[in-house]
Amino acid sequence: MIPEIGQFALGLALVLALALAGFGLLGAQRAEARLMALAPPLALGMLLAVLASFLCLVASFVENDTTVSTVVANSHSLKPLLYKISGTWGNHEGSMLLWVLILALCAGAVAGFGRNLPSALQARVLAVLGLVALGFLAFILATSNPFRRVWPPAPDGLGLNPVLQDPGLAFHPPLLYLGYVGFAVTFAFAVAALLEGRVDAAWGRWVRPWALAAWSFLTLGIGLGSWWAYYELGWGGYWFWDPVENASLLPWLAGCALLHSAIVVEKREALKTWTVFLALLAFALSLLGTFLVRSGVLNSVHAFASDPGRGVFILALLMFYVGGGFALFAWRAQAMTPMGVFAAVSREGALVLNNLLLCSVAAVVLVGTLYPLFADLVLGQKISVGAPFFNTATLPLAAPLIGAMALGPLLAWKRARVFPALQKLWWVALGALLAFLLCLLLAGARIGPALGFAAATWLIWGATADIAERIALFSRPRTAWARAKGLPRAAWGGALGHAGLGVTILGLAGMGLAEDKLALLKPGESAVLGGYEYRLESIADAQGANFSARRAVVQVLRNGQPVVRMEPEKRSFPLARMTTSEAAIHSTPLRDLYVVLGDEREGAVVLRIHNNPLAPWIWLGAGIMALGGGLSLSDRRTRVAAPAPKAQGVRA
Amino acid sequence: MRRLLLLAALLLAGPALALDPAEQLRDPGQEERARAIGRELRCLVCQNQSIEDSDADLARDLRRIVREQVVAGRGDAEVMDFLYARYGDFVLLRPRLSAATVLLWATPVLALGAGLLLVLAMRRRAGVAAGPQPLSPEEQARLARLERAP
Numbered sequence: 001m002i003p004e005i006g007q008f009a010l011g012l013a014l015v016l017a018l019a020l021a022g023f024g025l026l027g028a029q030r031a032e033a034r035l036m037a038l039a040p041p042l043a044l045g046m047l048l049a050v051l052a053s054f055l056c057l058v059a060s061f062v063e064n065d066t067t068v069s070t071v072v073a074n075s076h077s078l079k080p081l082l083y084k085i086s087g088t089w090g091n092h093e094g095s096m097l098l099w100v101l102i103l104a105l106c107a108g109a110v111a112g113f114g115r116n117l118p119s120a121l122q123a124r125v126l127a128v129l130g131l132v133a134l135g136f137l138a139f140i141l142a143t144s145n146p147f148r149r150v151w152p153p154a155p156d157g158l159g160l161n162p163v164l165q166d167p168g169l170a171f172h173p174p175l176l177y178l179g180y181v182g183f184a185v186t187f188a189f190a191v192a193a194l195l196e197g198r199v200d201a202a203w204g205r206w207v208r209p210w211a212l213a214a215w216s217f218l219t220l221g222i223g224l225g226s227w228w229a230y231y232e233l234g235w236g237g238y239w240f241w242d243p244v245e246n247a248s249l250l251p252w253l254a255g256c257a258l259l260h261s262a263i264v265v266e267k268r269e270a271l272k273t274w275t276v277f278l279a280l281l282a283f284a285l286s287l288l289g290t291f292l293v294r295s296g297v298l299n300s301v302h303a304f305a306s307d308p309g310r311g312v313f314i315l316a317l318l319m320f321y322v323g324g325g326f327a328l329f330a331w332r333a334q335a336m337t338p339m340g341v342f343a344a345v346s347r348e349g350a351l352v353l354n355n356l357l358l359c360s361v362a363a364v365v366l367v368g369t370l371y372p373l374f375a376d377l378v379l380g381q382k383i384s385v386g387a388p389f390f391n392t393a394t395l396p397l398a399a400p401l402i403g404a405m406a407l408g409p410l411l412a413w414k415r416a417r418v419f420p421a422l423q424k425l426w427w428v429a430l431g432a433l434l435a436f437l438l439c440l441l442l443a444g445a446r447i448g449p450a451l452g453f454a455a456a457t458w459l460i461w462g463a464t465a466d467i468a469e470r471i472a473l474f475s476r477p478r479t480a481w482a483r484a485k486g487l488p489r490a491a492w493g494g495a496l497g498h499a500g501l502g503v504t505i506l507g508l509a510g511m512g513l514a515e516d517k518l519a520l521l522k523p524g525e526s527a528v529l530g531g532y533e534y535r536l537e538s539i540a541d542a543q544g545a546n547f548s549a550r551r552a553v554v555q556v557l558r559n560g561q562p563v564v565r566m567e568p569e570k571r572s573f574p575l576a577r578m579t580t581s582e583a584a585i586h587s588t589p590l591r592d593l594y595v596v597l598g599d600e601r602e603g604a605v606v607l608r609i610h611n612n613p614l615a616p617w618i619w620l621g622a623g624i625m626a627l628g629g630g631l632s633l634s635d636r637r638t639r640v641a642a643p644a645p646k647a648q649g650v651r652a
Numbered sequence: 653m654r655r656l657l658l659l660a661a662l663l664l665a666g667p668a669l670a671l672d673p674a675e676q677l678r679d680p681g682q683e684e685r686a687r688a689i690g691r692e693l694r695c696l697v698c699q700n701q702s703i704e705d706s707d708a709d710l711a712r713d714l715r716r717i718v719r720e721q722v723v724a725g726r727g728d729a730e731v732m733d734f735l736y737a738r739y740g741d742f743v744l745l746r747p748r749l750s751a752a753t754v755l756l757w758a759t760p761v762l763a764l765g766a767g768l769l770l771v772l773a774m775r776r777r778a779g780v781a782a783g784p785q786p787l788s789p790e791e792q793a794r795l796a797r798l799e800r801a802p
Binding site for chain 1: 692699701702740742746753755759767774
């Protein structure tokens with residue numbers, strides 16, 4: 001019964017999405033208030049229907065209904081409850097439903113909180129969101145129905161891929177989708193603006209919170225995914241330039257450019273065309289990401305979700321939305337007249353540079369990701385594009401970007417001079433140079449990590465210098481505290497975001513100095529790495545909820561003093577016939593000690609030991625960036641009603 | 653067949669503990685070099701993994717070849733050339749510059765150049781659009797009213 005209700009609700013949502021798209025667009029075009037007034041309730045109705053459908057699927061997973069094929073393929077009665085629930089979106093069908101649920105949530109938010117939007121703009125935004133939901137609901141119903149029944153019922157489910165049975169991964173997809181789908185809202189705003197032919201400061205003020213929220217969630221989602229790869233896959237790596245990772249990085253880069261250029265629209269009414277373009281691009285890249293992941297068109301470790309037949313459908317949707325959006329852009333972009341003029345050297349100019357470099361990095365990542373496919377299909381050559389290429393090709397673009405990040409916030413709007421800003425940063429530059437030299441001195445001739453430390457110092461101190469400058473910490477220290485309290489949260493958020501990237505780079509630089517060692521140990525023997533002694537105490541069997549394991553106990557000592565006991569495991573899941581290895585990780589602010597258990601032979605075990613300096617800062621930095629986004633989002637100016645667009649006539 | 657491929661992908665994607673202590677070279681300098689070379693080479697049967705990260709048999713063989721070559725005193729480039737001659741472009745994670753990859757390597761410059769041109773074009777348009785514009789009739793009326801006011 002429950003799956004049928006879910007199925008019905010999904011169909012209902014499709015009808016409501018169709019009505020929302022039709023009435024919204026028509027009403028706004030004809031300026032009919034009654035039609036436009038239908039949009040918010042229809043959006044809320046669609047949200048309720050999708051939510052009901054999603055809850056039905058969760059219920060089917062929780063009670064392990066083995067007449068539902070998705071449940072049979074992905075769940076099992078012995079699985080812990082958390083993974084039964086997260087298993088709902090740990091598979092293709094469920095994750096697409098989650099995607100649509102989040103889209104409906106966004107539409108509901110625009111309907112519920114967007115009362116101060118002009119009604120035509122609101123109707124158009126909701127209609128575009130309805131149109132997007134329509135396509136994806138049709139996709140789900142046509143190619144990936146999560147409620148398909150099987151009869152006779154299977155005795156039990158086949159179980160979830162053990163690698164995915166992890167709390168980090170339970171929340172990774174929802175966060176990522178909040179990011180992807182958040183850009184659907186900025187896309188809808190861009191399309192609405194193109195239809196209206198008007199972009200003004202108020203538009204920028206409505207778009208920026210959505211861009212910020214989507215970007216912050218995407219940052220968290222990417223950070224969580226990278227952290228998961230680090231602790232679960234047991235390679236000690238955190239970023240593999242895997243196509244699916246790149247697919248999430250692309251909208252992040254475009255979204256980062258978007259939220260910066262939306263500031264310029266809001267404050268200076270310049271860069272309008274550019275901002276609209278970026279809003280289209282961010283969503284285009286989100287859809288491309290969905291396509292790459294869901295179609296399995298590229299070889300990737302995430303290929304468990306692949307199916308070419310579905311890929312064609314998503315590709316068609318991608319063509320429709322992206323092609324439609326850009327065609328509209330080409331047709332209507334000329335209608336948007338820029339207002340604010342600015343000199344090349346100015347805050348606006350720095351933000352243009354930011355946009356340019358971020359988009360170039362995105363272009364490199366995009367081309368690098370798709371190039372093997374292109375070379376294979378068009379040139380008939382099989383080539384590989386891997387981490388060494390991406391590192392080499394993005395660095396020359398990332399370096400000036402990082403350089404400009406500390407400088408940009410110190411430049412004045414409209415017209416600025418570089419030299420005074422540089423003067424304010426001399427101590428920051430000195431710090432970066434010191435960090436560079438210190439690293440060379442302590443770690444030997446390792447240019448990469450040394451540059452990383454310099455960049456991290458430049459960004460973190462640069463953000464500090466920005467705040468110090470704004471509150472006049474040095475010139476008028478007595479009143480600095482009062483000024484700090486009066487500083488808008490957006491300023492704190494921006495500085496925090498920049499510093500967060502610095503923190504992440506600090507972690508990356510530290511990981512550049514990572515060492516590892518393989519050791520074949522018998523109980524009682526020990527290996528030494530990075531000044532720590534790892535003594536294997538014992539190895540024994542252990543039992544988990546749905547797996548059995550071999551567990552080693554490793555005592556870590558430093559200068560003969562015990563530091564920590566670590567227990568790496570090797571788990572075997574009889575249902576999935578898979579073994580996974582659970583690395584033991586001991587995190588400290590300065591380093592991660594990381595031990596992986598390998599094969600056993602003749603009473604001895606292979607241990608792989610990693611010494612990962614500053615590793616935790618990589619993900620802490622991502623958290624700080626997202627926090628900066630959240631702080632900026634909580635700024636009064638983004639919460640209070642945005643001013644209505646300038647009245648057409650002028651009253652005396 | 654597709655199912656089999658998926659299964660293979662799953663198994664390969666599963667965390668594997670690459671490397672056997674017995675494989676490693678005694679000389680830490682040589683081992684470090686061998687690893688650096690290995691990180692540039694693709695495990696041909698894996699999904700986007702270097703031979704250093706993979707536990708597949710082929711990766712193990714390639715690791716052994718790299719180490720043998722390093723011990724034999726070959727330079728980094730010579731070892732790469734040796735594997736390139738055997739396996740072609742597919743084995744290199746950093747593709748070599750060739751007619752087929754020139755577009756790939758030119759992407760940073762092309763993207764930046766195209767962006768710069770676009771910015772210049774937009775600035776020119778903005779400059780034209782934002783030049784002194786005549787007052788609209790409403791503005792003229794308002795100006796007149798203001799001037800008349802005492």
